[in-house]
Amino acid sequence: MMADNRLKLLVTASTFPRGEHDTEPRFVLDLCKCLNKNYKVSVLVPAYPGCKDLEHIEGIEVIRYHYLPFNKLETLCYPGAIVPRIKEKKIRSLQVPFLFLGLAWKLFKIQTNYDVIHSHWLIPQGIVQSFFQHPFILTCHGGDIKALNFSVIKKLKYYALKHASQITFVSKDLMQFTEEHICKDKSIEYKSSVIPMGVDTTRFSPSFRINDYFTNDSKKTVLFVGRFAEKKGISYLIESMKNVPAHLVLVGTGPLDMQLKREASSAGISCQFMGAKSHEELSKIYASADVLCVPSITASNGDTEGMPTVIAEGMASGLPVVATRHGGIPAIVQDGVNGFLVPEKSSEQLADKLNKLLSDKTLYTLFREKAIQTAEEFSYDELAKKYREVIDKALSESR
Structure with a gap:
């Protein structure tokens, strides 16, 4: 049996399918499947009630981290996105600090097993990752940049953006907003690029x-x-x-x-x-x-x-x-x-x-x-080529 010499890539996200037939958005999974051809990809995402701590979804290793003592209470992230779920039940906001801490603790334990990390969304993934000395790519999707821009959170966003090895934005509009409202000192221009999320053209026709x-x-x-x-x-x-x-x-x-x-x-x-x-x-x-x-x-x-x-x-x-x-x-x-x-x-x-x-x-x-x-x-095969260039840049700069 031949050795697997692919570099290890850990992808962190807060929105991800709970299984092959789930209704949760799957764009992070689709991108991971394409990147898995060149890297050994694992995904780290929050737990939900009844979840497995480790499983494989469509060939991708998925690790679920816990952030509360009782699994049945881990309801912050699914189904749907974090902010809408907090709006639905305000008491869920009490889980947010524990989500940050749960992710930080899991990263502390496993991140050295990986060559590079790809953090989707500035909150919480990008912010948490920025406090570790490890090469990482940060992908910003929209609301994570344009919402919650008050005092401490805005400073944490700036810190994360400044410490990321490479940054991708899903649109030019988003990159311009970031440069005008969060990183006004132009400190991220040299490491920023625009790469949208795309489509699996074999699934849609x-x-x-x-x-x-x-x-x-x-x-x-x-x-x-x-x-x-x-x-x-x-x-x-x-x-x-x-x-x-x-x-x-x-x-x-x-x-x-x-x-x-x-x-x-x-x-x-x-x-x-x-x-x-x-x-x-x-x-x-x-x-x-x-x-x-x-x-x-x-x-x-x-x-x-x-x-x-x-x-x-x-x-x-x-x-x-x-x-x-x-x-x-x-x-x-x-x-x-x-x-x-x-x-x-x-x-x-x-x-x-x-x-x-x-x-x-x-x-x-x-x-x-x-x-x-x-x-x-906008097929994921085409977009994965661009992401590979960004990942390779992050790796070369860390050596």
Whole structure:
């Protein structure tokens, strides 16, 4: 048996699938699978009630760290993201310091077994990692940069960014915000790059389409996929559908679930709430819809999107996109090429562009073809090449 000479890469994250068929976002897993061809990848993520401490998911070793004495109480991170779960139950905020400490203790015990560490999200992974003398890459996704920028937290963010070996941002907008509001001294320019999250083009394709999947009346379908949270701007999409003769399908769940159902009922539109779905189910849902709508907005607490992975998934499935000009979205949605961009919070312009796409077959076909081509540029195989360059830089600088 040949020895495995690959360098060891530890990936830390707070959002990660709990199993192969979980509905949690899997972009970190998909990237790890591609990087595993060149590095021996392990993933370190928080525990959840009933979890295994060590398991393999799709060939990737997954280590779960504990942060409370009783596993049944470790409910901060799943299902969904940390901030929405705290909003759902304020008492969960008491778990946050223990999450930091749990991660720090686990890293203290195991990080020397790895050549390099890749920390996804500044909070808590990047901040905790920055206090260890070990080469690490920090990937910033959006809300971890733009939200919670007050006194101590902002200083901790600066400290983490300054001590990272290399930094990647999922959008140019995010990198510019960081340089203008957190690292004003230009101390991170030389080690920063923009690499978005992407799509597994083998999992998403127009070939998965099922005709009349949502309705039996041949009505066109507008699709939204994502968490039901303020920054997703779903209320503006529901309002816009009053003037769009199409069926709206909303896939996901979250703190605004009941509010959005009331809004859809009050609007009197044709609307279907499908709940959270696994990626196997999503492949059929995307391909069976007609247009993907991503109406993201800046939330009241400053939270924003980086570059939503649903856009690349939708495009790979053959969907033109109508989205807001927000965060990193313009990096993938080219206005008038593979979709349309409109201002945030404009239900009127969302309706106008949706109607334009759904009523013009020639334009729709052109956008659809361009969308599929764009998705190829965002495949994880292509993005992994860029991440390998960044990882190799971090390793070479540490020697």
